[in-house]
Amino acid sequence: MQRPSINRGTSRWTRFLAVSTLLVAGMSACLWTLCARELDGQRDQDRRVTKVVTTLMSREHLSQKEIDDEVSRRGLKTFLKTLDPMKLYFYQADIDQAMAKQTDLDDEIDNGNIQFAYDLFDTFLKRVDERVAQVNTLLGQKHDFTVDEEMITDADVLSYPKDSTEAAERWRKRIKYDLLVLKADKTEGQEAIDKLRRRYENFAKRMKQTKSDDLLEMYLTAMTSSFDPHTTYMSPSTLENFRIQMRLNLEGIGAALSNIDGYTTISKVIPGGAADKHGKLKPEDRVVSVGQGEEGEMVDVVDMSLNDVVGMIRGKAGTVVRLGVIPDGSTETKIYAITRERIELEDSAARADIIEEKDSDDASYKIGVIDLPSF
Incomplete structure (x- = not known):
């Protein structure tokens, strides 16, 4: 079938960056203004990106494979496993309906259709x-x-539940197991119940915060990994994180963040970074709002996806970001204005060393040691 034409003389890196530029341009109007949760359907941008990616895969991948029915079948199985790895959510009827399309998906994505x-x-x-x-x-x-x-935990030997009764029984055992795990960790009674309720409600919230770029990444990666497990498609935010890891620097406040029960929580303050120099932001502090500049509106970030919060806090060196923070052990929100800086991620840098040792005959020999913290 007819494929989009691509200049064969262009380097693979240039083509890759062209896709990235296209994505970033389309992202600016959505990601930073926090799109609504609803995914109403395929965007024109999805179609354009999908056609470029499928063309690159068919023409430039080392395997020289075409996107065919076999790739489609494997890709669908990978996509289903990405969404529901433990077979806890879908019904068997959902899977049967999806698998009925397994040999059609290659033709659809070849035409840029990921509906x-x-x-x-x-x-x-x-x-x-x-x-x-x-x-x-x-x-x-x-x-x-x-x-x-007994509860089967190996998803490979499990089938999907056939109806709500079977799903309820599977979840009854799952919750009982979760309660036992917490009990072994000395968390019992209402505390354990509240913890599990928050865990699963927070999971639902995170899933509902999935954006079109995230879904496109999941789906296209499922298809590209069908060529080989090391071929992936990166969304703009994933690509930016990858670039940061490669160049070992970023522009921001110099703090590692995690999501705990819906709160963006400081897990580490990088020594020498902007937050460290500011002096007030500490590990376990919770970020509840973020504002841009000295007077920008403070946006509530409780229950917001971690990627979105990170995107709001990062920014050009020399600019100010204001954080609404609840310090660890406190209930009062404080506002910290921090000037972003270029942060060097020295802890992630590769290191090499030579160690001198002696063998049983007292003869000296050297051992080269390479440490790759980010690998």
């Missing part, structure tokens, strides 16, 4: 809501820990 991914993800979100409702019901019930029961 299937949107439809399947919409089904996934519905199932997540159903399971969270089941979890809340199960957490309100008493569980008998004196009964011997």
Whole structure:
């Protein structure tokens, strides 16, 4: 079939960067203004990017494979596993309906059509809501820990639940197992119940914050990894993180962040960075709002995806970002204005050393040691 033409004399890196530039241009109007959760369907940008990626894969991949029915079948299985690795959410009927399309997807993506991914993800979100409702019901019930029961944890030998009754039984055992794990960690009673409720509700919130770029990355990576497991498609945010890892520097405040129960939490302050020089931001502090510049509106970031919060905090060196922070052990929100700087990620840099040793005959020899912290 007819494929988009590409100048064969252009380097692979130039083509790769051309795709990235296209994505970043389309992203600026969406990511930084925080698009709504609803994924209404395929965008024109999805179609353009998909056609370029499929063309590059067919023409430039070392395997010299075409995107065919076999790639389509493997890609669909990978996509399903990415969404529901433990077979906890989809019904078997959902899978049967998806698998009926397994030999059509190669033709669809060759034409830039990924509407299937949107439809399947919409089904996934519905199932997540159903399971969270089941979890809340199960957490309100008493569980008998004196009964011997078995739970299969190997997804490869599991089938998908055929109906809500089978799903409820699988989740009953899952919640009972979760409670036992917490009990072993000395977390019991209402504290354990509240912790599990937050865990699964937060998972649902994160899934509903998935953006079109995220879904495109999941779906295209499922297809590209069908050529070989090391071929992936990167969204703009993933590409930027990859570049940061490669060049070992970034522009921001110099703090590592994590998401704990819906709160963006400081996990580490990088020595010598802007936050460290500011002196007030500490590990375990929670960031609840972010504002740009000295007077920009403070945007509530509680329950916001970590990638979005990171994107708001990063910025050009010399500019100011204001953080609404609840210090560890406090309930009062404080506003910290921090001037962004260029941060060198020295802890991630490769290191080499030579160690001199002696063997049993007292003869000296040298050992070369290479440390790759980011590998």
